[in-house]
Amino acid sequence: MTSDSTLPVHITDAAVAYAGRTVLDGITLDVAPGERVAVIGPSGAGKTTLFRLIAGLVKPAGGEVVTLGRDTRHLTGGALDAMRRELGFLQQQDNLIPQLRVVHNVLMGRLGHWWLPRALLSLLWPQQVDRALAALERVELADRLWSLPDELSGGQQQRVAVARLIVQQPKLVLADEPVSALDLRLGREIIELLGQLASHDGATLLVNLHTLDLLPGRFDRVVALKDGRLFWSGTPETLDRALLRELYGAEYRALHLDELALPA
């Protein structure tokens, strides 16, 4: 049983250990429906592990993790599949299947909604092409319906991956460093498209973000992790330089955070 099963993410005092080494500890975090949350912190802080924990890919060594109303400690088989259907993933790269044309890659987002025969048929004869096209129009790639991923730039490939999320209609999107391989302008486009999944499609959004320039105006909340613990949480507007220095330590200069435009 859970104390609040209505939240997309409800984590209480969770810990994760890899081979006996604790990498997340004392994590308590609630995320509201439709909220856009950026997860930040230095390398090795535990950001990816937090996403894996929420997705049910790792089980908490202690505490409780409830994702989309389901306690991940007890999820197996069909219940796990059902939760994953409602979860959308976006990684830094390699989100697309290189052998499949854009239309098929986008329609992979429907796979979890289709019976197996329809899914197999779609690989030969794409089902719901109009749906793929509408999603590609939203990411301004309607003219690339029949391209192969290799024929697209890195930014275009990420936009196709966002189109796949649009057709999937996940309740919760976990985007793990989705713009780390892109320059600032292309990264901004992807973050804005992800934001529309929240504002237009009602999804809840968690983004592991290294590019802090993209925070203002695009996220409701920032959650900062350090050494496997929740270090700070607040709005992007309340982040200040002293806090970032303490959070990032030696990485502060290497990441050029002293050049970041901040209130103080």
Ligand SMILES: Nc1ncnc2c1ncn2[C@@H]1O[C@H](COP(=O)(O)OP(=O)(O)OP(=O)(O)O)[C@@H](O)[C@H]1O
């Ligand atoms: N499968 C694993 N087995 C053992 N240790 C792991 C594993 N995955 C991650 N770790 C360790 O857990 C800690 C947290 O890693 P994680 O990838 O979650 O950090 P992160 O904040 O996402 O880092 P980065 O920003 O560099 O990607 C690190 O010390 C890492 O070495």
